[in-house]
Amino acid sequence: MRILGAPLRYVQGPGAIDRLADEIAIVGGGPVAVVIDPVARDLLGARIAAQLPAARLLDFGGECTGAEIAARAAEAEDARLILGIGGGKAIDTAKGVAIERRLPVGIVPTIASNDSPTSHIAVVYTADHAVEGVRHLATNPHLVLVDTAVIAAAPRRFLAAGIGDAMSKPYELAGALAGGGLNFFGGQPTELTLAIVARARAILLADSHAAMAATAPDPAFERVVEAAVLLSGLAFESGGLSIAHSMVRGFSVVPQLSGLLHGEMVALGTLTQIAAGQGTPDELREMADFLGSLGLPTSFARLDVTEDAVFERIATVALTAPYAGNYHRPLAPQDLVRAMRMLDAEQRA
Known part of the structure; x- marks a missing residue:
């Protein structure tokens, strides 16, 4: 269905x-x-x-x-x-x-x-x-x-987090489709869902910086808010989630990360999902640059997460999420540890 x-x-x-x-x-x-x-x-x-x-x-x-x-x-x-x-x-x-x-x-x-x-x-x-x-x-x-x-x-940190949350949806929909996962209603995504995800991505890439700079609602701000609230909400429920949101479950048990906003965690999760093999190094770098330009976190080391035991705990807990299998290949904790480490390596490059 x-x-x-x-x-x-x-x-x-x-x-x-x-x-x-x-x-x-x-x-x-x-x-x-x-x-x-x-x-x-x-x-x-x-x-x-x-x-x-x-x-x-x-x-x-x-x-x-x-x-x-x-x-x-x-x-x-x-x-x-x-x-x-x-x-x-x-x-x-x-x-x-x-x-x-x-x-x-x-x-x-x-x-x-x-x-x-x-x-x-x-x-x-x-x-x-x-x-x-x-x-x-x-x-x-x-x-x-x-x-x-x-x-x-409201402080722009909140809008940036909303953009970070919404920006995960093209990658998570692709993961759900590749992994054969169902959406949150137990069904397959509709053609409308695919169109919603594509439109949300286009808006966010085109208008996010203008929206962040706006001092009052203007057309760019209205489009970005709609993309972050309505389009992204429809996308995740009717499309499905993947590794980016699975990572949030792992991040939430680490004291250094638990104070991040949900969308800030998702931004890190999206980069981890790309680094785990969904995208090329160039795609990872481009997305890190975009998210970082909005003030979103793109590095674990900058958040004082450096120890192997902490990365392993994050990865192990993340893979307990019900949508962790929505990916183009099965992942083990060490796959996610390597992906998270890759983000820090990219920041140092």
């Missing part, structure tokens, strides 16, 4: 937050419980209250753990829609609450640091910030609302 999943409704543009009440009415309405992180509450609390005066605001505690999800679910009371507002982990907590309560979810990201807003997946962590596993909504979010004025006001 060819399967594509997508949010019921996607809305993007400056001032979009002021359409929130109307958009929620379109997708079903009803009492709303809002999982919101502290930064988003300070930034948008008054505007959310004006749009949804009866909504219950549930404060996100800082990490998307099973305990955090259960606590917020207990506070949701009579809600008929869960809304997640903030960064990726607050969003995933809202998805977790919706899963526990069997309710639809709406997502309002305040940064464009990764492609989780459109997906039906919530990544759950342990209390010490290592990836524990994933949970799945029955459907994709009913609403994804992206206010690009809010996104533009």
